[in-house]
Amino acid sequence: PLSKLSDIGTTIFSQMTQLANENQAINLSQGFPDFMADTELLDYAGDFIKKGVNQYAPLGGIISLKEEIARKIENSHQAIYHPESEITVTAGGTQAIFTAIATFIKKDDEVIIFEPAYDCYEPTVELFGGIVKRFEMKAPDYNIDWNTVKGLVTDKTKMIILNNPNNPSGKILKENDIQELIKLVKDTPILILSDEVYENIVFDGKQHLSLCKYPELKERTLLVASFGKLFHVTGWKVGYCAAPKALTDEFRKVHQFNVFCVNTPIQLALGEYMKNEDHYNHLNEFFQKKRDFLREGLKNTSFELLDCEGTYFQALKYSKISDKNDFEFAHELTVTHKVASVPFSSFYKNKLNEHVIRLCFAKKEETLEKAIENLSKL
Numbered sequence: 001p002l003s004k005l006s007d008i009g010t011t012i013f014s015q016m017t018q019l020a021n022e023n024q025a026i027n028l029s030q031g032f033p034d035f036m037a038d039t040e041l042l043d044y045a046g047d048f049i050k051k052g053v054n055q056y057a058p059l060g061g062i063i064s065l066k067e068e069i070a071r072k073i074e075n076s077h078q079a080i081y082h083p084e085s086e087i088t089v090t091a092g093g094t095q096a097i098f099t100a101i102a103t104f105i106k107k108d109d110e111v112i113i114f115e116p117a118y119d120c121y122e123p124t125v126e127l128f129g130g131i132v133k134r135f136e137m138k139a140p141d142y143n144i145d146w147n148t149v150k151g152l153v154t155d156k157t158k159m160i161i162l163n164n165p166n167n168p169s170g171k172i173l174k175e176n177d178i179q180e181l182i183k184l185v186k187d188t189p190i191l192i193l194s195d196e197v198y199e200n201i202v203f204d205g206k207q208h209l210s211l212c213k214y215p216e217l218k219e220r221t222l223l224v225a226s227f228g229k230l231f232h233v234t235g236w237k238v239g240y241c242a243a244p245k246a247l248t249d250e251f252r253k254v255h256q257f258n259v260f261c262v263n264t265p266i267q268l269a270l271g272e273y274m275k276n277e278d279h280y281n282h283l284n285e286f287f288q289k290k291r292d293f294l295r296e297g298l299k300n301t302s303f304e305l306l307d308c309e310g311t312y313f314q315a316l317k318y319s320k321i322s323d324k325n326d327f328e329f330a331h332e333l334t335v336t337h338k339v340a341s342v343p344f345s346s347f348y349k350n351k352l353n354e355h356v357i358r359l360c361f362a363k364k365e366e367t368l369e370k371a372i373e374n375l376s377k378l
């Protein structure tokens with residue numbers, strides 16, 4: 001093969017967005033907001049650019065932003081990270097994930113992932129010669145059977161990748177899951193890559209349990225978060241990786257040759273904006289209203305609404321409507337009913353088809369309203 005990823009196509013998110021655009025469909029496929037970010041944040045960015053702060057940032061990130069990140073993590077999870085040596089600003093969550101895998105995964109290292117899994121984990125592990133072991137979480141509950149997971153652990157297991165809250169299922173880890181995870185990794189050198197980019201989008205008063213809350217996990221965890229999700233600016237591509245110094249030191253060795261550093265004026269703007277905690281403390285309520293609006297609108301349709309505990313994605317089972325596979329169904333929904341979604345099977349290596357699709361509700365009420373109207377005709 002010509003390249004290491006010869007068998008892999010374009011991500012499902014780009015595919016579905018393109019299909020939505022070609023068909024003038026309402027795009028509830030790729031996860032991004034269709035509304036503006038706060039103008040205060042946008043003004044800060046403009047101000048820093050115009051002030052002329054446009055050269056390289058330090059490789060780990062700008063200290064004013066890293067201090068705000070450390071303060072946010074301490075306030076939300078009672079965990080202490082040293083801003084200078086334990087937090088690295090990255091070009092979005094995806095680069096943090098890529099760099100973490102590139103840093104630690106060598107040929108034949110085994111990595112455990114939980115499906116439905118965000119699409120970048122597996123190809124990245126394979127790029128570096130790692131071997132993926134999967135646990136399939138299934139509809140409608142997406143529960144984890146930790147005994148089965150235990151069976152996947154060998155002396156070659158190098159890393160476990162968790163995505164909590166989970167994209168696409170909207171499932172969050174419970175205290176019991178965390179305790180099982182603690183037991184699983186105890187007395188092993190296993191690292192954990194914890195993708196928590198939706199940490200601030202958890203509903204119904206439930207609590208996001210960040211792995212950094214637990215000292216036994218924090219010491220081995222690379223925690224990944226995203227400002228795109230936090231402040232509705234996915235196109236800025238800024239996030240971070242927080243990890244103990246020994247892991248961060250290694251992470252930065254790769255980071256420096258991968259991107260070296262991240263957009264300077266945007267980092268300064270984010271740091272300034274984060275001084276006010278109100279700017280990030282109300283995301284749960286903000287998105288819960290959108291989730292409830294969508295669920296209410298779809299409640300009398302033939303779609304079955306699966307639980308949505310967090311993220312800005314709603315999973316819908318459509319088996320009462322069609323027995324087509326989810327890829328075909330999502331395609332037809334876009335072309336004929338003008339609503340684009342993401343088929344769940346794209347999040348499973350073995351294309352497990354449970355007749356479930358994902359809708360993104362990080363959209364204006366009028367967008368959701370139009371989608372509801374179209375979906376109600378099915």
Ligand code: GLN
Pocket residue numbers: 011013014029030031032167
């Ligand atoms: N995270 C976004 C989603 O799940 C997609 C980002 C991307 O297109 N790569 O839809």
